[in-house]
Amino acid sequence: MKYMATEYSKAVKNIAWYIILVSYHFNIGIIDVLPDWLGYILLYNAVKTIGKIQPSANLLKTFSAVLIADSLFQMICKIFDFSIQSYVYGVIMAIIHIYLDFQILTDIWHTAQKYRIYSGNKIPMLRNITTFTYTVSFVFLYSDWNVYVTYGAAVINIIMKTYLAFILFIHADDEKLKNITL
Amino acid sequence: MTNIWGFLSQTLFLSSITAIILFIKFLMRDKLPARWQYGVWNIAIVCVFVPAGRYGGYIFPRLHILADMLKTFVESRLNSVFTDFDKVQFNTHILPVITGKPVSITDFLFIAYITGIAVIMFRYLFDYFRLKTAVSASAEPSGEMQNLVDKVAEKYSLPACKVRTVPQLSSAFVFGVVKPLMVLPQDKAVDEKVILHELLHLKYKDLWKNLFWAVIKAFHWINPFMLYVCKSISNDMESLCDYRVMELLEGEQRREYGRILLSMTNEKYPSSFGTTSISNGRQFISQRIQAIARFKLYPKGMEMVSVCIVIMLLPLVIYGSSINNFSERFYKQGSFLYQYQQSRAKLTSCRTVAGAIDTYAKAILTQKEPYYLAVKPDSVTLQQYYLPPVIDVSGGNQLYYVVDLQQTDNNTYIANLLFIDYKTNLESPDSEYYKDGESKITVPIKIIRENGWKVYQTDDAVSNLAVGLVGEAYYTSVAVDGHTTGNNYIYSTAQGDVDIAVHKVLLTDNSYSSQNFMFQTVELNYNPMPHTDFTDGYYAVDVEFIPYTQQPDGYVNIHAKTMKTLKADSPVSSDNNSGAGSGRGPDRRHCYANINMQKVNQEIDQIVYTYGDKFTTLQKSATERRRNRATLIFARLNTTKDNFVSLKKTKGIHIFVNYNGSRIRDLKVNTKTGELLEYNN
Numbered sequence: 001m002k003y004m005a006t007e008y009s010k011a012v013k014n015i016a017w018y019i020i021l022v023s024y025h026f027n028i029g030i031i032d033v034l035p036d037w038l039g040y041i042l043l044y045n046a047v048k049t050i051g052k053i054q055p056s057a058n059l060l061k062t063f064s065a066v067l068i069a070d071s072l073f074q075m076i077c078k079i080f081d082f083s084i085q086s087y088v089y090g091v092i093m094a095i096i097h098i099y100l101d102f103q104i105l106t107d108i109w110h111t112a113q114k115y116r117i118y119s120g121n122k123i124p125m126l127r128n129i130t131t132f133t134y135t136v137s138f139v140f141l142y143s144d145w146n147v148y149v150t151y152g153a154a155v156i157n158i159i160m161k162t163y164l165a166f167i168l169f170i171h172a173d174d175e176k177l178k179n180i181t182l
Numbered sequence: 183m184t185n186i187w188g189f190l191s192q193t194l195f196l197s198s199i200t201a202i203i204l205f206i207k208f209l210m211r212d213k214l215p216a217r218w219q220y221g222v223w224n225i226a227i228v229c230v231f232v233p234a235g236r237y238g239g240y241i242f243p244r245l246h247i248l249a250d251m252l253k254t255f256v257e258s259r260l261n262s263v264f265t266d267f268d269k270v271q272f273n274t275h276i277l278p279v280i281t282g283k284p285v286s287i288t289d290f291l292f293i294a295y296i297t298g299i300a301v302i303m304f305r306y307l308f309d310y311f312r313l314k315t316a317v318s319a320s321a322e323p324s325g326e327m328q329n330l331v332d333k334v335a336e337k338y339s340l341p342a343c344k345v346r347t348v349p350q351l352s353s354a355f356v357f358g359v360v361k362p363l364m365v366l367p368q369d370k371a372v373d374e375k376v377i378l379h380e381l382l383h384l385k386y387k388d389l390w391k392n393l394f395w396a397v398i399k400a401f402h403w404i405n406p407f408m409l410y411v412c413k414s415i416s417n418d419m420e421s422l423c424d425y426r427v428m429e430l431l432e433g434e435q436r437r438e439y440g441r442i443l444l445s446m447t448n449e450k451y452p453s454s455f456g457t458t459s460i461s462n463g464r465q466f467i468s469q470r471i472q473a474i475a476r477f478k479l480y481p482k483g484m485e486m487v488s489v490c491i492v493i494m495l496l497p498l499v500i501y502g503s504s505i506n507n508f509s510e511r512f513y514k515q516g517s518f519l520y521q522y523q524q525s526r527a528k529l530t531s532c533r534t535v536a537g538a539i540d541t542y543a544k545a546i547l548t549q550k551e552p553y554y555l556a557v558k559p560d561s562v563t564l565q566q567y568y569l570p571p572v573i574d575v576s577g578g579n580q581l582y583y584v585v586d587l588q589q590t591d592n593n594t595y596i597a598n599l600l601f602i603d604y605k606t607n608l609e610s611p612d613s614e615y616y617k618d619g620e621s622k623i624t625v626p627i628k629i630i631r632e633n634g635w636k637v638y639q640t641d642d643a644v645s646n647l648a649v650g651l652v653g654e655a656y657y658t659s660v661a662v663d664g665h666t667t668g669n670n671y672i673y674s675t676a677q678g679d680v681d682i683a684v685h686k687v688l689l690t691d692n693s694y695s696s697q698n699f700m701f702q703t704v705e706l707n708y709n710p711m712p713h714t715d716f717t718d719g720y721y722a723v724d725v726e727f728i729p730y731t732q733q734p735d736g737y738v739n740i741h742a743k744t745m746k747t748l749k750a751d752s753p754v755s756s757d758n759n760s761g762a763g764s765g766r767g768p769d770r771r772h773c774y775a776n777i778n779m780q781k782v783n784q785e786i787d788q789i790v791y792t793y794g795d796k797f798t799t800l801q802k803s804a805t806e807r808r809r810n811r812a813t814l815i816f817a818r819l820n821t822t823k824d825n826f827v828s829l830k831k832t833k834g835i836h837i838f839v840n841y842n843g844s845r846i847r848d849l850k851v852n853t854k855t856g857e858l859l860e861y862n863n
Contacts, residue, residue, distance in 0.1 A: 059213055087503040088202065088241065095206060095491050099213065102487040128486060135490040139497055 004053060005178040011049035012108060014042040016168035023161045030078045037071035040064060047104065052182055054107040063100045067093075094138050102131050105164075108171070117176040119167070126164040133157035183233075184281045185264035186292040187253045187271045193405045194249060195234035198241035199499045200226055200411040206495070216425035216473065218488040220418040225492060226411075229499050230398060233273035235531070235633075239502030243529070250525040260286035269560050270528045272633050276401075295404060302400040317357055317365055320348045327372070331364060331381075334374050338430055340381040353446055356380050359389045375427060375439045382426045388419055417466045424470050440474045443467050527552035531634030532712040535587075535595055538635035540690050541710035542627065543582040543599055547573055553710055559636040573603045573623055581706055584688040584716070585624075593631035596640070598624050634712075691717040 021039030025032050044064040051058035070093055077083050105127040112120025137153035183189050203222055210218070240246045250270065257267030263282040265271075278299070284290050323331075323345040335342035343356075347368035354366050354376050364380050366372050383389065395412050402408035424443070428436050446467055513520035532538035538557050545553030575581050580602075587597040601623045626641045691714075692707045 087498060091494055091498045092206070092209075094494055096209065098490055098494070099210070099487055102483070103213070106483060124483065128483065131487060131490055135493055139493060 003178065004180045004182050007049050008180050009172045009177050011046040012168050012172040014046040015104060016165040018043040019161050019165045023158055037068055037075060040068040040071055044068060050107050053111055053180065057104060057107045060100050060103055063096050066096060098131060098134060102127060115176060115179045117174050119171045119174045122167050126160055126167065130157055130160045130164060133160065183273045183278050186288050186295060187265060188273045189278065189295055190249050191234040191246060191271055192273055192276060193402050193408065194245050195240065196229060197405060197407050198245065199229045202241060214488055216422045220422040222492060223415050225495055225499050231276060232500060233276055235272055237501045241502050243503055247522060247525045247529055250529055251521050254525065256288060260288060262286040262288050264289050264292055298403050299400050302403055306396060313357060317346050317363060320346045323347045327366060331377055334377045335381055338378060340385050343384055354380055356383050356389060359393055362389060373442055375442060379423055379427050382423050391419065421470050421473055424474060428474060440471055443471055523552050524555060527555035530556040530712055532557060533634055534713055534715055535629050535635050536690055536716045537712040537714045538629055538637045539584055540714055541712050542637035544708055544710045546625065547575065547581060548708055556712065557637045559630060559632050559638055562638045573601045575601055578602050580689060581692045586686050587688055595629040598626050600624050688716040689718040690714050
């Protein structure tokens with residue numbers, strides 16, 4: 001029996017950092033000092049660890065790799081000032097994103113439920129809210145509808161994601177994680 | 183759809199949507215349950231009823247551009263009755279309609295397509311009634327068999343149905359849309375789980391869904407991809423039914439169900455119109471067995487992400503991607519790229535009035551044919567456009583101004599398009615009115631709704647002098663000489679007549695930020711923005727003051743309420759008897775004649791106006807006095823998406839017209855009603 005507390009805690013923290021890196025963008029010129037690709041790399045590493053405890057997480061490896069490649073490609077495009085505008089591509093990436101976020105948080109929550117780690121109880125609620133607000137802001141943004149709804153949903157999404165990252169950090173330091181075994 | 187190209191457009195549209203759905207399903211094949219895998223096809227149902235390009239967008243615009251190129255190439259050599267080769271093909275509905283007697287080969291192809299639909303539908307009906315006859319003639323089931331079906335229905339709370347048995351039948355199926363029957367093999371035992379499968383088909387009305395997709399398949403019989411899609415949908419329906427069976431079974435029963443399916447791989451299966459069957463072919467049964475092996479009960483929350491994914495797909499499949507980027511290159515006429523560019527321009531649909539005007543304005547500025555094509559109405563040939571000369575607007579920060587936009591009916595607007603040309607001057611250098619490099623050019627336009635919005639010019643362009651920056655305030659003359667628009671008010675004072683013309687001016691944001699590695703530069707954007715909105719607006723006021731005293735020879739006073747516009751060289755047409763130079767009398771009719779505007783301007787020493795809450799004094803220099811008009815901005819408005827101009831605050835303008843150094847009158851203009859009010863200061 002292998003105790004996974006340290007690895008698992010690190011994986012959950014990586015997920016929290018991934019959320020922060022992907023949600024916030026601070027640009028100096030065109031350089032994002034919180035790069036998305038770094039967040040996706042952290043996510044990929046976290047998925048490998050969580051996949052040992054929750055096998056369904058292993059399905060997300062491919063998606064994580066796709067998102068790493070996409071974010072690196074976007075960064076290169078920015079540097080050389082060209083862009084490939086495709087609504088279809090944007091929708092597919094958004095679908096991958098939304099599923100990946102949802103599934104990884106579900107896996108963390110299931111692990112918390114299994115080992116009765118109560119600090120994870122808020123995760124499903126926050127997961128649902130961020131999924132919904134992300135969908136609304138994406139649909140309204142790309143459809144160019146009501147500006148207030150678009151930005152309102154985006155603001156709520158960022159606030160909830162920040163809170164979610166905070167909860168994950170607390171969850172990662174929970175003492176009961178020591179009960180998690182492989 | 184009225185021709186073969188309409189069908190091509192429609193089938194490309196539906197194929198694009200279903201291709202996207204198949205790709206998304208492939209990504210999610212082992213991640214989302216069978217319920218989502220089948221449910222996502224509901225998006226395609228929505229799109230079946232939407233004419234291609236209805237909302238100005240396509241999933242893969244290039245396919246439609248290539249289709250339009252092909253249409254233009256083929257039809258330009260034919261004499262089709264159904265197709266106009268020069269016009270873009272837009273379907274107004276999805277049903278094929280014959281609009282005349284076929285002449286060309288493409289007309290006959292369309293007839294052949296419609297005939298194909300009829301043949302397939304006839305074959306459906308023929309198969310259906312043949313099967314119905316055979317089933318009706320079959321034996322009534324034994325009491326035991328009927329009891330078994332009833333027992334299964336009762337156990338799982340499903341609707342029961344009548345049963346028929348047929349000898350030498352390989353697998354069970356349900357038949358009949360209105361009065362469904364379950365048809366079972368007569369000469370072998372049927373497992374409960376097979377009956378459960380068929381009863382679930384009945385409960386969820388799968389027969390009606392099969393009927394629907396069979397009709398769609400008939401309408402797209404030429405397109406092999408759509409035939410594959412319809413087959414996939416049918417298989418997903420069976421997989422969903424398996425999933426529902428698995429939800430009701432437990433443990434060893436699930437494995438038994440898998441074994442039953444495995445036993446059907448080598449059997450023939452009925453695939454007639456109006457039927458469903460547990461067996462659907464060897465290849466697909468093996469896929470279903472794999473799905474069964476992966477079966478798990480998905481967590482409840484997974485429904486939410488399934489719904490969110492469908493919501494994200496909806497705008498894409500309904501509105502598509504609009505064609506909104508224009509190639510700036512010039513291609514040799516007749517070449518492939520030239521034709522591609524032409525087709526792309528024609529398929530561009532301007533979704534907004536502002537976008538259409540923007541595209542047209544940039545067509546004038548750049549003289550690029552694709553820009554004209556994008557906003558050209560079908561009823562206007564390119565030669566009918568009055569193309570004004572090339573205009574250089576690079577000296578300013580606005581490419582153009584939209585003046586006095588008015589809606590004349592639900593589908594029509596009129597406006598004047600104003601350009602400040604910084605390289606053209608209409609006066610000779612010796613003239614006192616000469617100013618290096620400015621004139622304004624006004625183009626009257628009409629904007630009509632026709633597959634989006636289209637624009638065309640309604641009269642000759644007019645060029646005249648412009649005024650520019652003066653003093654501390656920014657103002658611009660937007661008077662549109664030669665095309666009277668806006669609201670004109672003439673106010674008579676004891677000292678003279680003041681003519682105030684109020685024009686509504688709308689702007690779009692044409693600044694373009696170009697970001698290089700660390701730096702950002704701002705330029706003017708000459709690329710059309712066919713879906714843009716107005717981003718700013720204001721009322722501009724032209725003021726002209728004609729004092730009564732010191733009037734030039736031939737000047738006759740004017741009655742304020744009768745004159746609409748004032749022109750410097752209008753002929754005298756009044757019946758006054760006062761003669762020139764006399765003061766204003768109560769019963770005189772007035773009009774202008776041979777006014778020396780230079781002298782008039784000399785009388786205006788100072789103009790004071792309010793901008794917001796501030797009073798700003800402008801000292802008109804000798805240079806500015808030669809202007810015959812001054813335009814003052816007095817209200818800044820915000821634009822919203824739905825209203826072109828939304829008045830946020832109403833502020834009156836106070837015009838202090840100072841004559842010979844003394845203040846004579848305050849004039850206040852109500853910007854909402856245009857009413858002029860006089861009050862003493």
